[in-house]
Amino acid sequence: MKNSKASAPAKAAVPQNQLGEFLRAKRDQLRPEDVGLPPGFRRRAPGLRREEVATLCQISPTWYTWIEQGRTQAVSTDTLGAIAAGLHLSQAERAYLFELAARADPEQPAVVDSAPHLAKLVQAVRTPAYILDRHWDAIAWNRPAALLFEDWLRAPARGGRNLLRYVFLHPQAPAFIVNWPERAQRLVAEYRSDTAAWRDDPVRQALVDELRSASRAFDSAWKSQKVLSREGGLRAFEQARSGRRDYEQFTLRVAQHPDLKLTVLVPGELA
Template identity: 55%
Template sequence: MTTSSHEDSAPPLDASPARALGDFIRAHRERLSPQAVGLPPGPRRRTPGLRREEVAQLCGVSPTWYTWIEQGRPVSASAEALARIAVALQLSRAERAYLFELAAQRDPAEPDPAASDAPAMLLKTVQLVNAPAYVLDRQFTALAWNAPASDLFVGWLDGEHDRNLLRYTFLSPQARRLIVDWEIRARRLAAEYRADSIRHQNDAPTRSLIDSLSAASDEFARFWASQDVNEREGGQRQFDHPRDGHVVYHQITFKPAHREDLKLVVLVRE
């Protein structure tokens, strides 16, 4: 990236979305102390956080270019430059995803969308687990599951059913009978998918899933409209199983290295 040859002719300010991107970057720069990035505190600062030129130096970009980005000017920002900014500002995973969404860029750290095949060893791993276990793709559709999972999740992983967890939870009467505190769990699931799908929410399969669920389920539409965001976490899960009665599990979710679009979910009986 070379901007020095154009530094004497700044592009005009833009209202949106470049402005929103600049505001987001500036807010996080101002939260970061020099000590946090290994810089001496130096003399008294007029503004909180790092200076623009310090962030530019950490990113390896022109200070003028970085200033224009913060000011919301419509300059070109490559995915690689945004990745360096994300690292320099020590953004969390959710914050990094939001940064790339604002910039309408794909994070280079994300797996190639064309690489849709799950690693074969991951799918085999599910069969080696004695507890209920399954693998979800980026639309929360089960790609693989074992016999204990099939036994537990009646109406989803047994027999011939739609394997999408969201459609099962919101559209299947069996899910409402199986999942204890259904509304709490369903609301949480919608919030988890909102957080997870921010990186690919404009992909056709994701958009189609959200739109179809919003049309078919008033609860999903309401939960989705709430803008709640949560990471997919573990914790206690309770079920009223038609054969085994009330059962309690602890859910653990793993994300394979280099394929964070996939999830290995294991439920351990308490």
């Protein structure tokens, strides 16, 4: 007699060691002659041996084996850089390697060189738009954004154009940002998530220490350990001259610089 209950669909297997699988795939794709090694004889599998990759990366074979087998999570940025060079990874592959290892690449392309192009991008947007770097400093914005965020973008205080410094340290921010307590707490949770890969960055640590010391609201939100993704949604601001302004916020990543965020605010009547 057949079972009348429908069988549950089988769950697809989820790779548990994506970093190791990526390294193994790249190792298999390389031939000894591609990296200046003699071809040798009696290779039972295509590609390079682990010992050969370790030699190219100037790390111990045991350590490389542990990394590939997923037996350690403590892979330094120096080791990742050496592996990227040893395996002849492209820039995109190197970025993917660091992402899999949850580390920030210290040799990522400089943002400063792209600032003129990014400025052209935000100037082409008709509604308020701005770009934040990985420390949440505004590096480009258009005129509508400057008119809306006058205290932050047009006339920055001592803290410069850092979004968190503005939200937590500028005296006018709580009155300007509608529902400031909730929005401020969410920003801290988003910042923690957004900069997790930069947790060892001294600039990040200095900013967090500064804000924790200067703002009890930031300190409390930071201690809560909440983590949220930086998403869009409804935003509202109370301007002294024109009253309340409602927007829908969209946050996008810049492809060439994934640590940069493009934020566009679409007025409520257009959203």
